[in-house]
Amino acid sequence: MRRFVEFINTGSEELAQELISPDAVFHVPGRPEPMRGPAGYLAVIGMMRSGFPDIQWTLEEMISENDKVAARFTMRGTHHGSFFGVPPTGKTIAVQAMNFYRLSGGQLVEERGQPDLLGLLMQIGAVPPPGA
Template sequence: MSSTATSFMARFVEFINSADEKLANELVSPNAIFHVPGRPEPMTGPAGYMAIVAMMRGGFSDIQWTLEEAITEENKIAARFTMNGTHTGPFMGVPPTRKTIRVQALNIYHLENGKIVKEYGQPDLLGLLMQLGAFPS
């Protein structure tokens, strides 16, 4: 991964782990589009990304993302994350269980001028819901 991509991803992980609105505005284009599983319409801009992070934090108040690996090609970054957290609030209809989760996510980011303009995110929602007891394992 190039040093520019490495620096970008380090700042991006800082953003999603802190929910820092200033970093959102620095890293996410105002016109960015985020394709979120389970939502018919994409989210947009820094406010849309903040809403995604807030939704995850609403269910898992201590959630943290760890970047496991990333591959870059021109203006695209494919990144695999591990998400860890404690289920402290309702999530996808499941009341808080206090269970800890550890799940993978694979996201593809499209960048322009050093900012995200598009993201396709694929967290392992089935694995997450299984860990919460919402589906049999």
């Protein structure tokens, strides 16, 4: 998982090929169809980086059992690009994400990620906070 965090923080195509199975499936919130393989995961990272070019993930905790890993991340970055149609605000974010992975042969073969998109949208001012 530490190498995976290096991959998501750098967007390295070389690490993508090493760590992600060509048959991998990534279930992305808001997308009706999963993304697939290293190119699919690089596209997810590209989408995040288009809105937050300096985004970095920190692995806060992890639990693993057999071929499955549950991980809690904090994503931090600055809103310098359009994200979900919201123009850049220059605001910083610190957002939690809970992801579940399945591995096989030393590679990721499946991910189900659940970032706190509501919290992110509140932090960039796209959604008012409760009671506002």
